[in-house]
Amino acid sequence: MKKNRIITIVLALIASISFVTCVDDGDFKVPESLGNEENEAVNKIIDSISSGALQLKTIKQLKELYIIGDDPLEIVSDIVVKGYVISSDKSGNFYKEFYMQDEPENPTAGIKVALNLSNSYNKFNIGREIYIRLKGLYVGETNSGDGNITIGGKISATDLTEIENVTTNQIPNHIYRTETTEEIVPKVIDFAGINETDIGTFVALENVFFDAKLAGKSYVDPIEDFDTQRKIQTCLGLGYDELLVETSSFSRFSNETLPENAGTIKAIVSKDYGGDLIVLVLNDTNDVTMIDERCTPLPAEEYSTILLSENFDNESGDIDVFNWINYREVGTKSWRSYTDTYSQSKAARMGSSSSGDESTVTWLITSGIDLDITSQEFLSFETSNSFGNGSELQALISTNFDGNENNINAANWSILPAKIVSNGENYKSWIHSTYIELSNYSGTAFIAFKYIGNGNVNFDGTYELDNIVINAKP
Template sequence: MKKKGIIKLLVVFGVCSCIKTDDYKNDRNCLSHNAITANTTFANVKSMYNGTLMQIHDDLIIEGYVNSSDEGGNIYGSLYIQESVKGPTEGFEVNIDLQDCYLFYPLGQKVAIQLKNLYLDKVHGVFKLGGIYKSPYGTVSVGRLPRAMIVAHIFNYCDDVSGIEPVKTTIPDIDESMLSTLIVLDSIQVADESQGLPYAEEKETTERILMDCDGNTITMRNSGYANFQPEYLPEGGGSVTAVLSKYRDEYQLYIRDLFDVDFKGDYLDCGYVNESDQVIISEIADPENNSSDMNGRFIELSNIGDENVNLEGWELRRYTNSNPDYSSVIDLSGIIIESQSSIVIAADEVDFESVFGFLADMEGGSGSAAGSNGDDNMVLVDLAGTKVDVFGIPGEDGSDTSHDFENGKAFRRLSVRKGNSVYDPAEWIITTPQTAPFDFNPRSRD
């Protein structure tokens, strides 16, 4: 049936064809460039997009290179095409209903796509081509092109299969021009929260987190049906080659098989550690002259150890008044606190700069640990959820207690050399009243 359909197609186009036979699995029909030629570009097709699902009615043809493969079972129902073998700036996700499509459209294959009657949409920044899918609820979207229609729209050229050269980039430099193209990230490793886990949970799409030495992270999205699903994520660091996609505002990586993950035995020497008991809460401020018009409240964290600490996944929690459960969380991810240094988290960074004359390291908000009015309790936890340091007693209102710093400050004694998971009033100096800026010295342990 396949051969008859393809022969009929060639008669319709009135062109010559050639057959390349590498082995039985890779037998495929192909066309010469004289038979079908691109008459537009990826960029021109994308410029036609009107902001909603649309059908292409013009007789347009694009050509590009296959950069994906479903042989490993991680990519299914989609063929990713990029405009060139090297340095592409445009790509498409083509939805097709074809199992084992790598046998027909192998990695590096140059293809032509007849766009007339296909549907085009942009989903989470990703341009998609395909058929149409109508949900039971009446909504429509780009769907998988039926198998019988694939041969009328996607054609292999008879060129030799090319080696796709992935674009080298970094996590911060990723942008939408790279979507649906093949990229490679060097000097990354599995983030702490994903270490020791399999690539995916069985029969579940699973997200695993990769990170670089600066604490930047990106999601690797793995299928629960992939051939490598039960394999454990590798130790060490190295490079990952993947097709770039996006879901909502989050870039995601689709590896094709385990050869795309090239990690060595050693973790990256990033110049920091991820665990430490020497990051402490060192000062909390509720100035007497604080007001709704000028909020000078802040909380200071200090690294009193000799190693830089990456706070990826760490949290600073506030337990308001006598509440036994925390009411707010400051996510400290993205911060690397250097040894023998401090960071300041302001309740309001604009007001803080006006009061103290320099920018805080981050803004926590008035309802956070940085915005306490003196009778709240704070807990610093690391990536594993372990209590690293505590101020006050969660569940106890701080008013008229040893941890009441209303209209003043709580300052950690310089003799303290590590965090404490249980509040010890002997480690603190509570002073009230205190006026900002003169009675405070944020970002300094003097």
């Protein structure tokens, strides 16, 4: 009897090992339907939202509750957030986390969920609709100041400014999946226009390619212990633009060779560990399709007509370029002349630091530019900062503004897909906007640089602006 019992235990152990191996290899099939207990739990959540016992917030509304760099926020009210999973740890490029966005297609916001669960793709598969009951959880950052707002389970024991994973015991009481799995359609996005609002969403970038200097190299540098960032590029007008693809050393595709042609890449928008840079993170290399020829920028010599050129070298005090508008919509701060001691060049500068103003909105608007006298136009400029600190700088265009500062807000302004310096960029660096095509606009156009901030230390950053040029083809 004793011998038979030992054999039974051994057979059970072998069966258990076989099951675990099957799951690790990704052969485990996510069930189409849920168990009765799980179905009842999620239906109770949905019914409570309908009755008003629980309040449903959007991901965007949830993220707005937290200020980047602040201490973690404990959720003490009965609120719920709904989303669709867009990441997978099946390939090993994500670890004990998943990202979810507010819609399967054309999302407006996304967020990271840190949880103490490996192989979470077996439960929270891509496209799975989930509800998270937030009371008792935290919103913050797993690495303070990294700019990647996250849902977590508790405050870190070693750093009170950071949060840790939703624990295994917390998961069943807070994260509820429904029977619905939607197809996640990547949001096609302008290369230069990608910004912090896209963090946590699944996007597609077209006509991109890895830097030619990376030919023959793999996704991960073999000397790196953790992550490797590889540069991707695209042609934008008269030059190139670039972003970084970040890959974990523990991913299953870390040793795959980078493609040398051009094409499309689909990835989750995130931030690097220090929060300095926006990066793209792949679910796997099936989302990289590069079989096309690489592009080359347009020949600069064909765009020799200059419709606008301003470097602020002749300015001092408040910016007062002829026929330009320096308008304080809210607050007491104006765009002013600034001398960069590192580049030994003047620039325009705007910031609300130490203003004492509850809100700051200030415009710097160019004179009108006639876009009907040329066939194709490209705007470019450079920006730098002294810590963006949550403030915002936008580049906009209007073709129905009449040039009167009293009518600024009556005009229609469109945000241009310009690359603007990020908060984490070294303050000595100047970032080129890339070349922004204006050919879709006609008539007299005005370019505006709109600063938004306030006296709060979390929103009082400073931006510098220089070398504004519009190149055109006759």
